[in-house]
Amino acid sequence: MPGQDSETIFTKIIQGEIPCQKVFENEHILAFLDIAPLAEGHTLVVPKCQVERLEDLPPETAAEVARQLGPIARRILAATGAEGYNILQNNGKVAGQEIPHVHFHIIPRRPGDGLGYRWNARPADPQALADLAQRIRAATD
Ligand code: 5GP
Secondary structure, eight states: OTTOOOOOHHHHHHTTSSOOOEEEEOSSEEEEEOSSOSSTTOEEEEESSOOSSGGGSOHHHHHHHHHHHHHHHHHHHHHHOOOEEEEEOOOSGGGTOOSSSOOEEEEEEOTTOOOOOOOOOOOOOHHHHHHHHHHHHHOOO
């Protein structure tokens, strides 16, 4: 069944078997500092249920993540003095997901921090976009 994946290091952290620097916890999620931060305050927000990818997250858990991301980010900014942040969420090895347990990165940003975020976007053919949007609307879950 999709989403019922084997244990990862995040499950061990959630269960307290491996230590972490916790910044927030409730019934549904645990947020802790990334062990190899891209910036001071780089935090991982991790649903406690063992699910690999975003599309497999139960809706109530997804809602809780959405509720908490902004407040956690606000506290990170207050504590670190960062001016902004990126939310990064990787799904699948091809997208750079190393730990197959769904998680959201909060990456604080400061002027001149040297972290990039622009990818190589190219304008698309409008008809190709329309056709693709139609195919996506017609796709099943
Ligand atoms: P991904 O590439 O899967 O989106 O990101 C995984 C993140 O987990 C990486 O940023 C990595 O530094 C972090 N990470 C991996 N193992 C540990 C760990 O044991 N503890 C903590 N706090 N972070 C970890």
